[in-house]
Amino acid sequence: MLKCLRVLPAPVTRSCYRCGSSYVARMRFINHLKEDPGACLKALDSDVEGILNRLGEGGSLVKEESVLITCTEQNRALFCLDVGQLDQGALEEACGAAFVDLRKAFFILRGEEAPLVARGQALLRWHQGNGFCSASGQPTTRNQAGSQRVCQSNGLIYYPKMSPVIITLVSDGRRCLLARQTSFPRGMYSALAGFCDMGETLEETLRREVAEEVGLEVDSVLYSGSQHWPFPQSSFMVACHATVGPDNAQLEVDHAELEDARWFTLEEIRAALKVRTPPRELRDQPPTVWVPPAYAIAHRLIGEWAEDQERRGEGR
Ligand SMILES: NC(=O)c1ccc[n+]([C@@H]2O[C@H](COP(=O)([O-])OP(=O)(O)OC[C@H]3O[C@@H](n4cnc5c(N)ncnc54)[C@H](O)[C@@H]3O)[C@@H](O)[C@H]2O)c1
Ligand SMILES: [Mg+2]
Numbered sequence: 001m002l003k004c005l006r007v008l009p010a011p012v013t014r015s016c017y018r019c020g021s022s023y024v025a026r027m028r029f030i031n032h033l034k035e036d037p038g039a040c041l042k043a044l045d046s047d048v049e050g051i052l053n054r055l056g057e058g059g060s061l062v063k064e065e066s067v068l069i070t071c072t073e074q075n076r077a078l079f080c081l082d083v084g085q086l087d088q089g090a091l092e093e094a095c096g097a098a099f100v101d102l103r104k105a106f107f108i109l110r111g112e113e114a115p116l117v118a119r120g121q122a123l124l125r126w127h128q129g130n131g132f133c134s135a136s137g138q139p140t141t142r143n144q145a146g147s148q149r150v151c152q153s154n155g156l157i158y159y160p161k162m163s164p165v166i167i168t169l170v171s172d173g174r175r176c177l178l179a180r181q182t183s184f185p186r187g188m189y190s191a192l193a194g195f196c197d198m199g200e201t202l203e204e205t206l207r208r209e210v211a212e213e214v215g216l217e218v219d220s221v222l223y224s225g226s227q228h229w230p231f232p233q234s235s236f237m238v239a240c241h242a243t244v245g246p247d248n249a250q251l252e253v254d255h256a257e258l259e260d261a262r263w264f265t266l267e268e269i270r271a272a273l274k275v276r277t278p279p280r281e282l283r284d285q286p287p288t289v290w291v292p293p294a295y296a297i298a299h300r301l302i303g304e305w306a307e308d309q310e311r312r313g314e315g316r
Helices: 023-035 037-064 088-095 113-128 202-214 266-274 297-315
Strands: 067-071 077-080 140-142 149-151 163-171 176-180 192-195 220-229 235-243 260-264
Touching: 023 037, 023 067, 023 077, 037 067, 037 077, 037 088, 067 113, 077 113, 113 220, 163 202, 163 297, 176 202, 176 297, 192 202, 202 235, 220 297, 235 297, 260 266, 266 297
Parallel strands: 163 235
Antiparallel strands: 067 077, 140 149, 163 176, 163 192, 176 260, 220 235
């Protein structure tokens, strides 16, 4: 029987004593920028002026393709620029920066930076893939903020899309279950994940994916959190803990989907969480097990499980 949903924490309301801004004011400011192209353009000019000067002639093209991603606590709008068409070497020199693959960047970025980069990249990619209306075949046009596209011939509005995915860390009370696909980097294991089918509830997806991938029937589910994940085309990850009874923990792994799936002890999980970046190892050495970077919600699930086991251990 599936049961139990953690009560969601109340949204954090922060105030800034210098500018008097608050969470509510910020959210309304962002909404205003989405709806008022003139205000959005003004905010864009003031946010990106410095960097556009450094981009030279390519600057105006880049400005047109920019997307609004959020605003700071001081109500300063932040935009993501698509610089894909510019000379990357020249750009790195002009900005004193270096391009990094997005997956690798998640090992480097800290705090609030990673979701902003993920959001900006996902939004730019969504625009690149939605230039035409799927009903009329005519080009679509975007609004200034980049929060929607419209087909002028039939009025259809397109909004950025995320695919719901359930990610679940299964525990048998003493151990937790991690798996890897052949496409994962060497040694990396993660929690089980799967896309929702049309019409499914999240609980149904969770039960189905665990059954399909490792042949287990879960007893209980506890919601943990959610995140936007930019791969492969923007997923909306919903993360849960699930349990199976110790007598129902025999795995039957679907090797068409997973290269490996196995139970890990607390000791093994502690060691895996300590590996901060993918280890450099020789191919003939057995791989060190490591887990997705801190930003990935899989990491959070695994960390929560370890903390819970430690608390239970202290209580025994
Ligand atoms: N953020 C994290 O911590 C984290 C951790 C693990 C996995 N993930 C993400 O979860 C996603 C789903 O995991 P999975 O690959 O095990 O899923 P999965 O088990 O559902 O298998 C993937 C297959 O599902 C099919 N599919 C059905 N709907 C799809 C859709 N909307 N988009 C793409 N494919 C669809 C495709 O055939 C695809 O090959 C992955 O893309 C991965 O990036 C995120
Ligand atoms: Mg899967």
